[in-house]
Amino acid sequence: MKKNSFKFYLFLSLIVFSFLILFIFWFFQITFLNGYYKYFKKNDMIATSKEVINSYKSNNNYNELNMIAYKNNICIEIIGDSGIVYASGASNSCILLDSKGIKKNKAKFISSNEKTISFTAYNYSYNDELLIYGEKLSDGSIIFISTPLRIMGSILNIIQKEFIYCSVVIIIVSLIAAYFLSRKFSSPITRITEESKKLSRGNYDVKFKESTIEEISELADTLNNTALELSKTDNLRRELLANVSHDLKTPLTLIKANAEMVKDLTYANEEKRNKNLDVIIKETDRLNMLVEDILDLSRAQSKTMKLELKRLNLNELIESILTRYEVLKEKSGYKIVFNRDNEYVVKADRKRLEQVIYNLINNAVNYTGKDKQVTVNLKDKKNTIIFEVIDTGKGIKKEDIDYIWDKYYKSDKSYHRVTVGTGLGLSIVKNILEMHNFKYGVETSKKGTKFYFEIPKK
Numbered sequence: 001m002k003k004n005s006f007k008f009y010l011f012l013s014l015i016v017f018s019f020l021i022l023f024i025f026w027f028f029q030i031t032f033l034n035g036y037y038k039y040f041k042k043n044d045m046i047a048t049s050k051e052v053i054n055s056y057k058s059n060n061n062y063n064e065l066n067m068i069a070y071k072n073n074i075c076i077e078i079i080g081d082s083g084i085v086y087a088s089g090a091s092n093s094c095i096l097l098d099s100k101g102i103k104k105n106k107a108k109f110i111s112s113n114e115k116t117i118s119f120t121a122y123n124y125s126y127n128d129e130l131l132i133y134g135e136k137l138s139d140g141s142i143i144f145i146s147t148p149l150r151i152m153g154s155i156l157n158i159i160q161k162e163f164i165y166c167s168v169v170i171i172i173v174s175l176i177a178a179y180f181l182s183r184k185f186s187s188p189i190t191r192i193t194e195e196s197k198k199l200s201r202g203n204y205d206v207k208f209k210e211s212t213i214e215e216i217s218e219l220a221d222t223l224n225n226t227a228l229e230l231s232k233t234d235n236l237r238r239e240l241l242a243n244v245s246h247d248l249k250t251p252l253t254l255i256k257a258n259a260e261m262v263k264d265l266t267y268a269n270e271e272k273r274n275k276n277l278d279v280i281i282k283e284t285d286r287l288n289m290l291v292e293d294i295l296d297l298s299r300a301q302s303k304t305m306k307l308e309l310k311r312l313n314l315n316e317l318i319e320s321i322l323t324r325y326e327v328l329k330e331k332s333g334y335k336i337v338f339n340r341d342n343e344y345v346v347k348a349d350r351k352r353l354e355q356v357i358y359n360l361i362n363n364a365v366n367y368t369g370k371d372k373q374v375t376v377n378l379k380d381k382k383n384t385i386i387f388e389v390i391d392t393g394k395g396i397k398k399e400d401i402d403y404i405w406d407k408y409y410k411s412d413k414s415y416h417r418v419t420v421g422t423g424l425g426l427s428i429v430k431n432i433l434e435m436h437n438f439k440y441g442v443e444t445s446k447k448g449t450k451f452y453f454e455i456p457k458k
Contacts, residue, residue, distance in 0.1 A: 010178075010181070010182040010185055010186060011178050011179060011182040014174065014177070014178035014181060014182065015174060015175065015178050018170065018171065018174035018178070019171075022167055022170060022171070025163075026163070026167075037149075038120070038131060038149070041131050041147060041149070042118055042131065042133065044072075045074070045118075045131065045133040045145050045147060046133065048068070048072050048074060048145060049133060049135055049143060049145055051068055052065060052068055052076055052143060052145065053135070053137060053143060055068065056078060056086070056137075056141075056143070057137075057139075062086055065086060065088060066088055069088035072147075073147060073148075074088075074145050074146065074147045075087075075088055075145065075146045075147070076088040076143070076144070076145055077143070077144040077145075077146075078141055078142070078143050078144075079110070079141065079142045079143075079144070080140070080141050081140060085141065101121050101122070102121045102130070102132065105117070105119055105121065105132070106134065106144065109134050109142075110142060114136075115135065115136055116133070116134065116135045116136070117132075117133070117134040117135075118131070118132065118133045118134070119132055120132070120149070128148050128149075129148070129149040130146045130147070130148060130149065131146065131147050131149055132144060132145070132146040133145045133146070188209070188216045188220075189216065191208075191209060192208055192216070192219065192220060192223065195207070195208050195223070196223065199223070199226075199227055199230070202234075204227050204228075204230055204231035204234065205227075205231075206227055207224065208220035208221075208223045208224050208227075232403070248287065248290065251283035251284070251286045251287050252283075252287070254279055254280075254283045255279075255280050255283050255284065255287075258276040258277070258279045258280050258283075259276075259280060261276050262276045262277065262280075307348075307349040307352060307435055307436065308349050308350075308351075309347050309348060309349055310347065310348075310349070310350060311345055311346070311347050312345065312346060312347075312348065312350050312353075313343070313344070313345055314344040314345070314346050314378065314385070314387075314455075315340055315343055315344060315378065317350065317353065317354060317357065318338060318340075318357060318376060318378065318387075319338070321354060321357055321358050321361065322336055322338060322361070322376070324358075325361070325365070328365065332372065333372055334365060334368075334372045334373075334374070335371075335372060335373045335374070336361070336365075336373075336374045336375075336376065337373070337374070337375045337376065338376045338378075339375065339376070339377045339378070339379075340377075340378040340379070341378075341379055341380065342378075342380060344378060344380075344385050346385060346455050348436060348455070349432075349436070352432045352435070352436075353432070353436075355428060355429075355432060356428075356429045356432050356433060356453070357387065359425035359426065359428060359429050360389045360425075360429060360451050361374065361376065361389055362425060363389075363425055363426060363451070364389045364390070364391040364449075364451070365391075367391050367393040367449065368391035368392050368393050368448075369391070369392035369393050369394070369448070371392055373391075373392050374389065374390070374391055374392075375388075375389070375390040376388070376389055376390075377389075377390070381454075383456060383457050383458070384439075384454040384455060384456055384457060385454070385455045385457060386452055386453075386454050386455075387452060387453055387454075387455070388450055388451070388452040389450070389451050389452070390448055390449070390450045391448050391449055392447065392448045393448055393449060394446060395444040395445050395446050395447070395448060395449055396442070396444040396449055401442065401444070404426055404442065405426050405427055405429075405430040429451075433453050436455075438453045438454060438455055438456075439453065439454045440452065440453035440454070441453075
């Protein structure tokens with residue numbers, strides 16, 4: 001057992017707790033047992049005195065008083081106007097054989113206005129401690145009851161000896177119980193620690209076992225979810241690196257090839273040279289777009305992107321974006337329909353909102369069906385303005401819905417872009433809309449997918 005381990009501290013805590021309980025028990029035994037016994041005996045004598053008084057008042061039956069004294073191991077003395085009326089002889093420590101100290105307390109009580117008295121006294125003649133109770137009756141008589149306390153010493157000796165044996169047994173049982181309990185409670189944590197080390201080394205297939213202890217079971221569930229999310233993040237990271245590498249490699253290859261052609265072949269032919277240079281410029285723009293998207297995403301996620309909120313005409317913004325797709329409409333037969341039922345002016349960051357709309361339309365163009373149709377809707381709904389982009393593709397799988405907003409995540413790994421894009425579009429859309437506090441979402445079926453966001457009218 002390691003000195004600084006959880007098991008050691010739990011074992012030590014259980015042992016300390018056991019000794020603390022024993023100490024408290026010993027303390028109460030020594031400090032309060034004697035006082036509690038006297039308190040108990042006093043209450044018992046008060047109850048017995050009522051029985052004595054009833055017997056005395058009813059018929060002055062001294063035989064019955066003798067039986068009461070014998071049964072309760074007490075001495076009874078009743079004093080009337082003419083002196084002692086009755087005195088029992090149940091034991092050698094009876095008040096009849098009292099000492100001067102007892103006589104003094106009795107005389108003091110008799111001459112006082114007190115109704116009852118209780119005190120302890122020592123009978124040196126018989127080496128015995130007595131508990132004495134006195135009560136004045138309504139007819140002027142006085143009753144005294146005494147009982148020996150020597151039995152208390154015997155009881156204490158028996159209890160203390162028994163407690164020593166019990167303490168030894170309790171200590172042994174505590175040691176055994178503490179050992180097994182510390183193992184039981186520390187084992188799940190030890191297992192979780194070992195599995196966590198595997199997780200830290202990149203093994204995301206680890207499974208954290210649940211426990212009968214609720215908190216440990218919740219910890220295991222949390223770590224299982226963490227391992228699952230880390231696995232997904234690692235897969236996305238690999239895809240990100242692969243896609244960024246691909247997106248960088250393709251334009252760089254074209255730039256290099258066309259630059260070499262200009263250098264070696266077409267430098268003297270103006271038409272071919274300009275054609276090669278146009279490719280270089282186009283691919284350079286593509287690289288610049290990739291870098292800008294990565295920087296925008298990084299700024300959005302790190303909360304360093306600042307918005308410039310201004311009033312803008314949303315209809316005009318969408319129409320200006322759609323003009324970029326005229327080439328696709330003419331050359332590839334794409335059909336982009338823009339439906340609007342009103343003119344809408346909103347407050348937003350124009351540049352960032354343009355990124356959102358462009359990326360959503362671009363995504364729809366990439367994934368639309370064979371009819372190559374994309375529908376853009378701008379409509380009014382109570383207190384919000386809703387922007388929608390709808391394609392006619394085969395939809396998104398339910399298990400992929402939660403991950404489509406992640407960097408470079410593709411629900412269909414085999415798709416090919418027909419427009420220029422970086423693969424970071426939806427992730428940028430998500431972050432920009434969240435910065436604007438605009439609600440957004442996606443609805444999908446086998447007939448197509450709809451992306452939308454809502455702009456509050458205020």
